[in-house]
Amino acid sequence: MFTKVDGPVRLADRVAAMLADEIESGRLTTGDKLPTEVELVKQLGVSRTVIREAVSRLSSAGLVEARQGRGVFVLPPRTRPLDLDADTTDTKAKVLQIVEVRRAMEGEAAELAATRATPADHTRMRQALAAIDAAVAAGGDGADEDLAFHRSIAESTGNTVMVSTLRYLGEVSRGGIRVTRANEARRDDFYDAVREEHDSILTAIEQGNPKAARTAARRHLEHAATRLQKAGPEFWNTTQDLDVDLDTAE
Structure with a gap:
Protein backbone atom coordinates (compact mmCIF):
# COMPACT_ATOMS: atom_id res chain seq x y z
CA MET A 1 0.00 0.00 0.00
CA PHE A 2 2.76 2.44 0.95
CA THR A 3 6.32 2.88 -0.29
CA LYS A 4 9.29 3.15 2.04
CA VAL A 5 10.23 6.54 3.42
CA ASP A 6 13.87 7.50 3.60
CA GLY A 7 15.89 10.62 4.32
CA PRO A 8 17.31 12.08 7.52
CA VAL A 9 14.95 15.03 8.03
CA ARG A 10 11.66 14.94 9.95
CA LEU A 11 10.49 11.49 9.00
CA ALA A 12 7.39 11.83 11.19
CA ASP A 13 6.29 14.85 9.14
CA ARG A 14 6.74 12.93 5.90
CA VAL A 15 4.86 9.88 7.16
CA ALA A 16 2.04 12.06 8.52
CA ALA A 17 1.79 13.84 5.17
CA MET A 18 1.68 10.52 3.33
CA LEU A 19 -1.08 9.15 5.54
CA ALA A 20 -3.00 12.43 5.37
CA ASP A 21 -2.84 12.28 1.58
CA GLU A 22 -4.32 8.77 1.65
CA ILE A 23 -7.23 10.12 3.70
CA GLU A 24 -7.82 13.38 1.87
CA SER A 25 -7.59 11.71 -1.54
CA GLY A 26 -10.34 9.30 -0.53
CA ARG A 27 -8.19 6.19 -0.73
CA LEU A 28 -8.85 5.87 2.99
CA THR A 29 -12.39 6.92 3.89
CA THR A 30 -14.42 7.57 7.02
CA GLY A 31 -14.45 4.53 9.28
CA ASP A 32 -11.49 2.81 7.61
CA LYS A 33 -8.90 1.36 9.95
CA LEU A 34 -5.27 2.31 9.43
CA PRO A 35 -2.75 -0.51 9.08
CA THR A 36 -1.35 -1.56 12.44
CA GLU A 37 1.79 0.03 13.80
CA VAL A 38 3.75 -3.12 12.96
CA GLU A 39 2.41 -3.16 9.41
CA LEU A 40 3.28 0.51 8.88
CA VAL A 41 6.80 -0.04 10.19
CA LYS A 42 7.30 -2.82 7.65
CA GLN A 43 5.72 -0.96 4.74
CA LEU A 44 7.40 2.39 5.32
CA GLY A 45 10.74 1.24 6.67
CA VAL A 46 10.74 3.60 9.64
CA SER A 47 10.78 3.12 13.40
CA ARG A 48 7.77 2.64 15.66
CA THR A 49 8.55 6.02 17.22
CA VAL A 50 8.18 7.74 13.85
CA ILE A 51 4.86 5.97 13.23
CA ARG A 52 3.54 6.97 16.65
CA GLU A 53 4.53 10.61 16.14
CA ALA A 54 2.94 10.66 12.69
CA VAL A 55 -0.32 9.13 13.92
CA SER A 56 -0.32 11.56 16.85
CA ARG A 57 -0.17 14.45 14.38
CA LEU A 58 -3.04 13.03 12.37
CA SER A 59 -5.02 12.69 15.57
CA SER A 60 -4.23 16.28 16.53
CA ALA A 61 -5.41 17.37 13.09
CA GLY A 62 -8.71 15.58 13.61
CA LEU A 63 -8.12 13.14 10.76
CA VAL A 64 -8.01 9.93 12.79
CA GLU A 65 -9.05 8.62 16.18
CA ALA A 66 -7.38 5.91 18.25
CA ARG A 67 -9.89 3.51 19.81
CA GLN A 68 -8.51 1.51 22.69
CA GLY A 69 -8.01 -2.13 21.82
CA ARG A 70 -9.37 -1.68 18.29
CA GLY A 71 -6.91 0.45 16.35
CA VAL A 72 -6.80 3.84 14.62
CA PHE A 73 -9.76 4.87 12.48
CA VAL A 74 -10.36 7.60 9.91
CA LEU A 75 -12.75 10.32 11.09
CA PRO A 76 -15.35 12.13 8.97
CA PRO A 77 -14.04 15.08 6.92
CA ARG A 78 -13.61 18.28 8.86
CA THR A 79 -14.82 21.74 8.04
CA ARG A 80 -12.11 24.38 7.73
CA PRO A 81 -13.59 27.72 8.75
CA LEU A 82 -10.34 29.62 9.21
CA ASP A 83 -8.85 31.67 6.38
CA LEU A 84 -5.20 31.75 7.32
CA ASP A 85 -4.16 33.43 4.09
CA ALA A 86 -6.05 36.60 4.93
CA ASP A 87 -4.67 39.83 6.33
CA THR A 88 -0.93 39.16 6.39
CA THR A 89 1.82 36.97 5.05
CA ASP A 90 4.47 38.45 7.34
Whole structure:
Protein backbone atom coordinates (compact mmCIF):
# COMPACT_ATOMS: atom_id res chain seq x y z
CA MET A 1 0.00 0.00 0.00
CA PHE A 2 2.76 2.44 0.95
CA THR A 3 6.32 2.88 -0.29
CA LYS A 4 9.29 3.15 2.04
CA VAL A 5 10.23 6.54 3.42
CA ASP A 6 13.87 7.50 3.60
CA GLY A 7 15.89 10.62 4.32
CA PRO A 8 17.31 12.08 7.52
CA VAL A 9 14.95 15.03 8.03
CA ARG A 10 11.66 14.94 9.95
CA LEU A 11 10.49 11.49 9.00
CA ALA A 12 7.39 11.83 11.19
CA ASP A 13 6.29 14.85 9.14
CA ARG A 14 6.74 12.93 5.90
CA VAL A 15 4.86 9.88 7.16
CA ALA A 16 2.04 12.06 8.52
CA ALA A 17 1.79 13.84 5.17
CA MET A 18 1.68 10.52 3.33
CA LEU A 19 -1.08 9.15 5.54
CA ALA A 20 -3.00 12.43 5.37
CA ASP A 21 -2.84 12.28 1.58
CA GLU A 22 -4.32 8.77 1.65
CA ILE A 23 -7.23 10.12 3.70
CA GLU A 24 -7.82 13.38 1.87
CA SER A 25 -7.59 11.71 -1.54
CA GLY A 26 -10.34 9.30 -0.53
CA ARG A 27 -8.19 6.19 -0.73
CA LEU A 28 -8.85 5.87 2.99
CA THR A 29 -12.39 6.92 3.89
CA THR A 30 -14.42 7.57 7.02
CA GLY A 31 -14.45 4.53 9.28
CA ASP A 32 -11.49 2.81 7.61
CA LYS A 33 -8.90 1.36 9.95
CA LEU A 34 -5.27 2.31 9.43
CA PRO A 35 -2.75 -0.51 9.08
CA THR A 36 -1.35 -1.56 12.44
CA GLU A 37 1.79 0.03 13.80
CA VAL A 38 3.75 -3.12 12.96
CA GLU A 39 2.41 -3.16 9.41
CA LEU A 40 3.28 0.51 8.88
CA VAL A 41 6.80 -0.04 10.19
CA LYS A 42 7.30 -2.82 7.65
CA GLN A 43 5.72 -0.96 4.74
CA LEU A 44 7.40 2.39 5.32
CA GLY A 45 10.74 1.24 6.67
CA VAL A 46 10.74 3.60 9.64
CA SER A 47 10.78 3.12 13.40
CA ARG A 48 7.77 2.64 15.66
CA THR A 49 8.55 6.02 17.22
CA VAL A 50 8.18 7.74 13.85
CA ILE A 51 4.86 5.97 13.23
CA ARG A 52 3.54 6.97 16.65
CA GLU A 53 4.53 10.61 16.14
CA ALA A 54 2.94 10.66 12.69
CA VAL A 55 -0.32 9.13 13.92
CA SER A 56 -0.32 11.56 16.85
CA ARG A 57 -0.17 14.45 14.38
CA LEU A 58 -3.04 13.03 12.37
CA SER A 59 -5.02 12.69 15.57
CA SER A 60 -4.23 16.28 16.53
CA ALA A 61 -5.41 17.37 13.09
CA GLY A 62 -8.71 15.58 13.61
CA LEU A 63 -8.12 13.14 10.76
CA VAL A 64 -8.01 9.93 12.79
CA GLU A 65 -9.05 8.62 16.18
CA ALA A 66 -7.38 5.91 18.25
CA ARG A 67 -9.89 3.51 19.81
CA GLN A 68 -8.51 1.51 22.69
CA GLY A 69 -8.01 -2.13 21.82
CA ARG A 70 -9.37 -1.68 18.29
CA GLY A 71 -6.91 0.45 16.35
CA VAL A 72 -6.80 3.84 14.62
CA PHE A 73 -9.76 4.87 12.48
CA VAL A 74 -10.36 7.60 9.91
CA LEU A 75 -12.75 10.32 11.09
CA PRO A 76 -15.35 12.13 8.97
CA PRO A 77 -14.04 15.08 6.92
CA ARG A 78 -13.61 18.28 8.86
CA THR A 79 -14.82 21.74 8.04
CA ARG A 80 -12.11 24.38 7.73
CA PRO A 81 -13.59 27.72 8.75
CA LEU A 82 -10.34 29.62 9.21
CA ASP A 83 -8.85 31.67 6.38
CA LEU A 84 -5.20 31.75 7.32
CA ASP A 85 -4.16 33.43 4.09
CA ALA A 86 -6.05 36.60 4.93
CA ASP A 87 -4.67 39.83 6.33
CA THR A 88 -0.93 39.16 6.39
CA THR A 89 1.82 36.97 5.05
CA ASP A 90 4.47 38.45 7.34
CA THR A 91 5.90 35.65 9.46
CA LYS A 92 6.41 37.71 12.61
CA ALA A 93 2.94 39.27 12.49
CA LYS A 94 1.27 35.94 11.83
CA VAL A 95 3.11 34.15 14.65
CA LEU A 96 2.14 36.92 17.07
CA GLN A 97 -1.49 36.68 15.95
CA ILE A 98 -1.43 32.95 16.64
CA VAL A 99 -0.08 33.64 20.13
CA GLU A 100 -2.97 36.06 20.77
CA VAL A 101 -5.55 33.43 19.83
CA ARG A 102 -3.82 30.79 21.94
CA ARG A 103 -3.77 33.15 24.92
CA ALA A 104 -7.55 33.50 24.87
CA MET A 105 -8.30 29.82 24.30
CA GLU A 106 -5.71 28.29 26.58
CA GLY A 107 -6.47 30.63 29.45
CA GLU A 108 -10.04 29.31 29.44
CA ALA A 109 -8.85 25.72 29.14
CA ALA A 110 -6.50 26.04 32.10
CA GLU A 111 -9.24 27.62 34.22
CA LEU A 112 -11.64 24.75 33.49
CA ALA A 113 -8.91 22.16 33.99
CA ALA A 114 -8.28 23.47 37.50
CA THR A 115 -11.83 22.53 38.46
CA ARG A 116 -12.20 19.31 36.47
CA ALA A 117 -8.83 17.57 36.07
CA THR A 118 -8.39 14.27 37.88
CA PRO A 119 -5.18 12.95 39.49
CA ALA A 120 -4.73 10.79 36.39
CA ASP A 121 -4.97 13.94 34.24
CA HIS A 122 -2.34 15.60 36.43
CA THR A 123 -0.03 12.64 35.86
CA ARG A 124 -0.47 12.84 32.10
CA MET A 125 0.33 16.56 32.18
CA ARG A 126 3.49 15.95 34.21
CA GLN A 127 4.52 13.27 31.74
CA ALA A 128 3.89 15.70 28.88
CA LEU A 129 6.19 18.26 30.50
CA ALA A 130 8.88 15.64 30.97
CA ALA A 131 8.55 14.73 27.30
CA ILE A 132 9.40 18.31 26.29
CA ASP A 133 12.67 18.17 28.24
CA ALA A 134 13.46 14.73 26.82
CA ALA A 135 12.86 15.93 23.26
CA VAL A 136 15.10 18.96 23.72
CA ALA A 137 17.81 16.85 25.38
CA ALA A 138 17.70 14.56 22.34
CA GLY A 139 18.31 17.52 20.04
CA GLY A 140 14.72 18.26 19.02
CA ASP A 141 12.82 21.52 19.31
CA GLY A 142 10.07 20.12 21.56
CA ALA A 143 7.32 21.75 19.49
CA ASP A 144 5.18 18.63 19.16
CA GLU A 145 5.66 17.82 22.84
CA ASP A 146 4.76 21.41 23.73
CA LEU A 147 1.54 21.00 21.78
CA ALA A 148 0.86 17.70 23.56
CA PHE A 149 1.19 19.39 26.96
CA HIS A 150 -1.32 22.09 26.11
CA ARG A 151 -3.59 19.51 24.51
CA SER A 152 -3.53 17.43 27.70
CA ILE A 153 -4.85 20.44 29.60
CA ALA A 154 -7.73 20.85 27.16
CA GLU A 155 -8.55 17.15 27.29
CA SER A 156 -8.82 17.26 31.08
CA THR A 157 -11.69 19.76 30.82
CA GLY A 158 -14.03 17.14 29.42
CA ASN A 159 -15.31 19.74 26.95
CA THR A 160 -15.21 17.98 23.60
CA VAL A 161 -15.86 21.16 21.61
CA MET A 162 -12.92 22.88 23.31
CA VAL A 163 -10.71 19.86 22.72
CA SER A 164 -11.61 19.76 19.02
CA THR A 165 -11.10 23.50 18.63
CA LEU A 166 -7.73 23.48 20.35
CA ARG A 167 -6.72 20.37 18.40
CA TYR A 168 -7.43 22.24 15.18
CA LEU A 169 -5.74 25.36 16.48
CA GLY A 170 -2.77 23.23 17.48
CA GLU A 171 -2.27 22.14 13.88
CA VAL A 172 -2.70 25.71 12.68
CA SER A 173 -0.18 26.96 15.24
CA ARG A 174 2.37 24.13 14.94
CA GLY A 175 4.58 26.26 12.71
CA GLY A 176 4.20 29.23 15.05
CA ILE A 177 5.17 27.11 18.03
CA ARG A 178 8.20 25.84 16.13
CA VAL A 179 9.27 29.41 15.45
CA THR A 180 8.62 30.35 19.08
CA ARG A 181 10.66 27.45 20.41
CA ALA A 182 13.48 28.15 17.97
CA ASN A 183 13.63 31.65 19.40
CA GLU A 184 13.59 30.37 22.99
CA ALA A 185 16.30 27.81 22.28
CA ARG A 186 18.73 30.62 21.45
CA ARG A 187 18.94 31.72 25.09
CA ASP A 188 19.10 29.70 28.28
CA ASP A 189 17.12 32.33 30.18
CA PHE A 190 14.29 32.04 27.64
CA TYR A 191 14.25 28.26 27.88
CA ASP A 192 14.30 28.33 31.69
CA ALA A 193 11.47 30.87 31.72
CA VAL A 194 9.30 28.64 29.53
CA ARG A 195 9.87 25.67 31.83
CA GLU A 196 8.89 27.74 34.86
CA GLU A 197 5.79 29.09 33.12
CA HIS A 198 4.63 25.61 32.14
CA ASP A 199 5.19 24.39 35.68
CA SER A 200 3.22 27.34 37.10
CA ILE A 201 0.24 26.46 34.90
CA LEU A 202 0.28 22.84 35.98
CA THR A 203 0.85 23.64 39.65
CA ALA A 204 -2.21 25.91 39.68
CA ILE A 205 -4.27 23.17 37.98
CA GLU A 206 -3.07 20.57 40.48
CA GLN A 207 -3.96 22.90 43.35
CA GLY A 208 -7.45 23.38 41.95
CA ASN A 209 -7.02 27.14 41.62
CA PRO A 210 -8.92 28.26 38.49
CA LYS A 211 -7.99 31.93 38.71
CA ALA A 212 -4.30 31.19 39.13
CA ALA A 213 -4.37 28.62 36.32
CA ARG A 214 -6.00 31.07 33.93
CA THR A 215 -3.56 33.82 34.90
CA ALA A 216 -0.55 31.52 34.53
CA ALA A 217 -1.66 30.30 31.09
CA ARG A 218 -2.31 33.81 29.79
CA ARG A 219 0.94 35.10 31.28
CA HIS A 220 2.84 32.27 29.56
CA LEU A 221 1.51 33.33 26.14
CA GLU A 222 2.05 37.02 26.91
CA HIS A 223 5.67 36.29 27.77
CA ALA A 224 6.02 34.18 24.61
CA ALA A 225 4.92 37.21 22.59
CA THR A 226 7.39 39.42 24.46
CA ARG A 227 10.22 36.98 23.77
CA LEU A 228 9.32 37.01 20.08
CA GLN A 229 9.26 40.80 20.05
CA LYS A 230 12.78 40.80 21.48
CA ALA A 231 14.06 38.70 18.60
CA GLY A 232 15.94 40.81 16.10
CA PRO A 233 15.86 40.79 12.29
CA GLU A 234 18.69 38.26 12.22
CA PHE A 235 16.38 35.68 13.85
CA TRP A 236 13.34 36.42 11.69
CA ASN A 237 15.48 36.19 8.59
CA THR A 238 16.31 32.60 9.55
CA THR A 239 12.72 31.44 10.03
CA GLN A 240 12.47 30.64 6.33
CA ASP A 241 14.94 27.82 7.02
CA LEU A 242 12.70 26.27 9.69
CA ASP A 243 10.28 23.46 8.89
CA VAL A 244 7.16 25.59 9.28
CA ASP A 245 3.98 26.26 7.36
CA LEU A 246 1.88 29.07 8.76
CA ASP A 247 -0.64 29.13 5.94
CA THR A 248 -2.26 25.69 6.02
CA ALA A 249 -3.76 23.39 8.59
CA GLU A 250 -3.46 19.85 7.32
